[in-house]
Amino acid sequence: MTKDVLSQDPVLIGDLDARDHTRLRVLQCIRAAGEISRTDIAKALISSPATVTSACGALLDAGLIAETAAPPSEGVQRGRPRVMLTVNGAVFAVAGVKIARDAIRLMVVGFQGQEIGTHVWPLLESRMDPEALVIEVRRALDAACAALDLPIERIAGLTIGLPGFLNADENFLHWSSSVTQGNVDLGPLIAAHIPCPTFIDNDANLVAKAEHLFGAGRGFHNFLVVTLEHGVGMGIILNDQLYRGERGCGAEFGHMKIQFEGALCQCGQRGCLEAYVGDYALIRDSGTVRGQSEIETIADIIAAARSGDTLAQEVLDRASRVLGVALANLVNLFDPEHIVVARSRPKFDQRYVDTMMATLRRNTVEVDAPLPGITVRNLDEMMWAKGAAAHAIERVSILKVRGLGVADAV
Template sequence: MDTQSAQAFDLDARDTTRLRVLQCIRAGGAISRTDIARDLDSSPATVTSACGALLDAGMIREVKAAPSESVQRGRPRVMLEVNADAFAVAGVKVARRAIHVMLVDFKGGEIGTYLHVLKQSCMPARALTHEVRRAVELACAQSGLDMGILAGIALGLPGFMHADSAFMHWSSSVEERNVDFRPLFQEVLPCPTFLDNDANLVAKAEHLFGAGRGLRNFLVVTIEHGVGMGIVLGGELYRGERGCGAEFGHVKVQFEGAVCQCGQRGCLEAYVGEYALIRDASVGRQSDVHKSLQDILDAARSGDALSHEVLERASQILGVALASLVNLFDPEHIVLARSRPKFDNPYTDAMLDALQRNTVQVDAPLPGITVRNLDETMWAKGAAAHGIEMVSILKIRERGAVDAA
């Protein structure tokens, strides 16, 4: 459960119980009222009341247990599961070159995906909101889904933003600073829309579907054009008081160093982000020699000394920075998710070696490290998972208001 988001919606005790029950059913797949009461350490009467409200709202449904799960005599055991048909949700990731959309049902089952190519990587907030609408429209059309039935859209952006208020302090995808997206969402998009940092949504996806599944304390570091991080502590995302926490890409690694896209100097991503590698590998050369990370990797494989040096140095800087995370958080696991193309093993080895050499040495193993190429759908899948959580909270609050009327 996203407790911070639930608090932002100001759920009362009854609605909080309903949300906990719904999340227990979602985690269990198919579960009885008795097992819910046991798992939540709650009274059967309380669970029965909450389930009744969720059934009336169409958010869950009853199913008969499989024969092996039922008692030998008497009525078949009744189980509860999330009603996949209750709502549809869109998860949206805004990248530099495209908008990735994933449509899911209320149970999290994928309905369809869509890639909407962008003509420019940075644009005014209003224009970006219209591009998001267009991308979702096309995704729905491709999947044969009426856009009007969407219950929510969850949008992941790079940068500093306050998820609860949909306020963006800064993003590399938006021309303006300090944008309140909520009125734009209400004006342009057809349903409630929720905003969060894109790396937070990758962390949510890893927590639900990937290397963080079953873990309570782990970190996800994303490296594409810039560098992001998602922090899961105690099983929940940590966003910071202003929504500006976990900005690993903007920790300083060099006093008065290279200019970062955020406007400051010496940030980590100004040395390891894709734009930084292209910049450094092009020093003293024609500006159009390296247009992508793939160009740099190809040049290094062909024996280009500068390209190799840039990749080696960036890998070592990243390894030292990751060691600082281990020293600071002592996490169970770290997921390093790079954008494509895949890095060659020597550069990954250089990063891991720098991490190990710069971590405080104790008589205990280092946290597990997963290094993966980031599948574009993982961003949107995390956004969709966030959308399901937020729609759940919203619908439970609406149901509570109906009951109180």
């Protein structure tokens, strides 16, 4: 049976009526299959052929899907070719944005998910006031469209991935390390500067979505993605659904407390995990003890460790052990099928990965069953934007299907 991810997510389906919900499920089924017949859709969704035919008719009329002729079966010479359905990738484009400290990374894809192009827009400041950030996103979008020779009117939706605490359903930002103010309703600012439906989500959630659809999370129903960058994030997939929490602020793994009145975190509290394993923490620990300024990046620390610098080695070793204990806590708490540790930083030497894994094993509750699989990998930084684009496709799909319902009522 086709995995029906989109229709199960209550944040995404919103207030769709029964007919629109069916259309959305059919659209998602076609997207997941790539190419499929009406008969097979009905079987996959356990629905009547008449219901599926009606839903497909509305989607075809709207241009969201297209018909194709299936190639003839071997040895079959007569009869009408079977009609297949596929998502119409050319009907419009969507964009995904990742807000990093040094740049806005943007990916544009077609409605079928095919990549059209990417663009990097440098940022002069790592933190901005909310309106300035939205304006920079618009400039990045304009620049990307110009570079790709794509009219901005073709962009049907945009998702912005941000670090921090936010309510994706309301476009409300509680706090972010990229923004100088907290508790901001970004909706009016977005409407004032960006000419297409725009959505926000936690950037780690978007990496989890990207891993689920395209990466190391494919085939798993319950898994975790831990992201290591300037800070530490986490995305949770439970029963094929992205878990955000009641206020949209769940899965803040980086702000789990590991030391009472410990090191100062960028969130303003003390003792958070990321204050010990985030990029800024490792740079702080390496430079402060030295009393020197030659350590400015993670790459500097890694290079120093490889050259035999004892302090750099100790900083990386301690961070690996702290992260190993924290990951063991996740295993004990969630018992997931798999955990992806996704890093955008330069690749660490294997010795530190081995230290993390050994610490994880020592601190995991022992049962007569194997530990979940652990994938540790460095991500192309466009993976964040790719997840944002996937989120935008889902949201735009809902808007377009909801629009069909409005047209029915007219």
